[in-house]
Every structure is written in C-alpha cells, then in structure tokens.
Amino acid sequence: NAGVTQTPKFQVLKTGQSMTLQCAQDMNHNSMYWYRQDPGMGLRLIYYSASEGTTDKGEVPNGYNVSRLNKREFSLRLESAAPSQTSVYFCASVGGGSRYNEQFFGPGTRLTVL
Amino acid sequence: GQQLNQSPQSMFIQEGEDVSMNCTSSSIFNTWLWYKQDPGEGPVLLIALYKAGELTSNGRLTAQFGITRKDSFLNISASIPSDVGIYFCAGRNAGNNRKLIWGLGTSLAVNP
Numbered sequence: 001n002a003g004v005t006q007t008p009k010f011q012v013l014k015t016g017q018s019m020t021l022q023c024a025q026d027m028n029h030n031s032m033y034w035y036r037q038d039p040g041m042g043l044r045l046i047y048y049s050a051s052e053g054t055t056d057k058g059e060v061p062n063g064y065n066v067s068r069l070n071k072r073e074f075s076l077r078l079e080s081a082a083p084s085q086t087s088v089y090f091c092a093s094v095g096g097g098s099r100y101n102e103q104f105f106g107p108g109t110r111l112t113v114l
Numbered sequence: 115g116q117q118l119n120q121s122p123q124s125m126f127i128q129e130g131e132d133v134s135m136n137c138t139s140s141s142i143f144n145t146w147l148w149y150k151q152d153p154g155e156g157p158v159l160l161i162a163l164y165k166a167g168e169l170t171s172n173g174r175l176t177a178q179f180g181i182t183r184k185d186s187f188l189n190i191s192a193s194i195p196s197d198v199g200i201y202f203c204a205g206r207n208a209g210n211n212r213k214l215i216w217g218l219g220t221s222l223a224v225n226p
Contacts, residue, residue, distance in 0.1 A: 041218070045213060058213065101162070105157050108154075
C-alpha cells in the first residue's frame with residue numbers, strides 16, 4: 001500500500017514551458033487535492049476534486065489546470081510556467097466515513113521555473 | 115483566504131523539555147488536525163479532533179479541541195531530536211465542506 005505517490009520528485013523548467021505533475025493514490029479515496037507550499041506561506045490550495053468527474057478551484061488556481069483522470073489519479077498541469085510558480089507541490093487525498101477530513105499527503109514535487 | 119493564527123512561529127528547546135503550541139480561529143471549527151512535516155517530505159497527520167473539549171494522545175503528543183471551538187493546542191512531552199520539524203494545524207469550519215484551513219506552522223528545533 002503505497003499511499004499517495006507523486007511524480008516527478010524534482011523538475012526544472014524554463015519560463016513558458018509546460019508540464020504535468022502526476023498524483024495517484026491507492027487508498028480508494030474519493031477526494032483529492034493539489035497544494036503549493038512556499039516559505040512563510042504555509043499550504044495553499046490550488047484545486048481539488050471532491051469525487052471522480054468533478055474539480056473545483058481553490059485559493060490560488062490561476063495558471064493551473066487539473067484533470068481527475070479516474071478515482072486513483074489527479075494531475076496538475078502548468079500550461080506556460082512562470083517563475084512565480086516555483087514552489088513545492090503536494091497532492092493529498094481524503095477518505096470517507098468517520099475520517100472525512102483527514103488528508104494524506106504525497107512526498108511532493110519540487111519545481112523550479114527559470 | 116482565511117488562515118489560522120498559529121503560535122509560536124518557531125521554537126528552539128533543549129532535549130527533554132516539553133513543548134506547547136496552539137492555533138486560533140476567528141470562526142467556529144468542527145474539526146482540528148495536527149500535522150508534522152519533516153524536511154523534504156509531505157505533512158504527516160499526527161492527531162485528528164472532532165469534538166469540542168476532546169483530548170487525544172498519540173505517544174508523547176497530546177492535542178485538545180478547545181471548548182470555544184475556536185482554538186486547539188498541541189503539547190509534546192519530553193522532546194527528543196527526532197521531534198524536529200514543522201508542525202501545522204488545520205481545521206474545517208461549517209462553511210468549507212471539502213477544504214481545510216491551514217496555519218502557517220511552528221518550526222521546532224531541539225538541541226540534544
């Protein structure tokens with residue numbers, strides 16, 4: 001049981017390049033989330049998916065798109081990367097039942113945009 | 115967006131000391147969560163609280179859901195070097211069905 005996995009672990013892009021960050025979970029969770037973490041800013045929600053087939057904007061969605069490919073996978077796409085998107089990106093998932101708020105995180109993708 | 119007021123921002127303590135940190139909110143919460151993040155890793159859930167007044171322990175860690183429902187506390191007893199990291203509080207209020215509101219973290223350093 002791997003939990004939440006993210007690829008790649010590290011990435012360097014040039015301004016204007018595009019890329020997709022991948023996230024998968026094997027816990028049969030319904031909800032999945034994408035956060036970015038910057039020094040002194042804590043965790044900020046980019047997008048989330050309450051269930052397969054649905055996505056909603058979070059606090060900082062501009063410059064990003066997401067796809068909930070199936071119940072397991074939730075990808076984050078940067079269409080035209082900017083230096084302001086240099087950050088650490090975390091994916092998380094949430095189960096249901098009595099633990100309906102407990103988010104489980106992946107190890108992160110460290111992205112640098114030059 | 116709304117954020118929680120988490121304090122202190124950082125702590126530097128001696129091994130063996132007890133640690134206390136807290137989070138406060140301007141609105142009523144129905145869930146409080148405490149996470150720890152080690153360098154280069156994702157946050158890991160330590161304790162979840164779902165009821166006002168609830169006191170829950172996880173080893174040397176104890177967290178409480180404040181009775182006003184606007185605050186929560188985390189205590190670490192007899193700290194050890196592996197307690198080093200950033201501790202985050204997070205909570206959910208009635209208006210955010212799927213989203214958590216996060217504190218900015220307490221950075222803990224332990225001097226062996």
